[in-house]
Amino acid sequence: MTVNMNTTLPPGISQTPAKSKTTVDxxxxxxxxxxxxxxQDPTQPMxxxxxxxxxxxxxxxxxxxxxxxxxxxxxxxxxLAQADSLIGRSITSADGSTTGTVKEVRLANSGLVAILENGSEVAVGPGVSITAIG
CATH class of the missing domain: 1.10.287 (Helix Hairpins)
Structure with a gap:
C-alpha cells in the first residue's frame, strides 16, 4: 500500500527533513x-x-x-564506568579460547569489548571470566 504524503500544510507549520526513518515527531x-x-468521508467525519x-x-x-x-x-x-575497572585484569572468553590481560576497553553496539595486550578482542558478556592479577 502506497501513501502519498504530498499535502499542503497550514500556515505556521513548516516542513522539516526527517532525522531517520524510525524517528517520528x-x-x-x-x-x-x-x-x-x-x-475522510465528508458525510461521516471523524x-x-x-x-x-x-x-x-x-x-x-x-x-x-x-x-x-x-x-x-x-x-x-x-x-563505561565498569569498563575502567576491567583494565589490568585477566580475562578469559566464554569458550576459553582467548585469555590475556585487558589493555583497553571499547564500547560497541553489542556491549563492552575488552582489547587484550596481545591485540585480541573479547566481548564482555555471559560466561566471560574476569580475575585480578597477582
Whole structure:
C-alpha cells in the first residue's frame, strides 16, 4: 500500500527533513492528521474525541521513545564506568579460547569489548571470566 504524503500544510507549520526513518515527531504526526482530515468521508467525519485520543496515544509513544533513549544513555554511562575497572585484569572468553590481560576497553553496539595486550578482542558478556592479577 502506497501513501502519498504530498499535502499542503497550514500556515505556521513548516516542513522539516526527517532525522531517520524510525524517528517520528509532532510535525510528522500533524502531517498524517491533516492527510487523514483531508481524506475522510465528508458525510461521516471523524469525531473530535478520536483526534484527541490519537494525539494522546502519539504523545505516549513519543515519551516512551525518549525514555528508552535516556535509559540507553544511562546504560552506556554505567558500562563505561565498569569498563575502567576491567583494565589490568585477566580475562578469559566464554569458550576459553582467548585469555590475556585487558589493555583497553571499547564500547560497541553489542556491549563492552575488552582489547587484550596481545591485540585480541573479547566481548564482555555471559560466561566471560574476569580475575585480578597477582
Amino acid at each position: 509532532y510535525n510528522s504526526f500533524l502531517k498524517l492528521m491533516i492527510a487523514q482530515m483531508k481524506n 469525531d473530535s474525541t478520536q483526534y484527541v485520543s490519537q494525539l494522546a496515544t502519539f504523545s505516549q509513544v513519543e515519551q516512551t521513545v525518549q525514555t528508552n533513549n535516556k535509559l540507553d544513555q544511562i546504560m552506556q554511562s554505567s558500562a
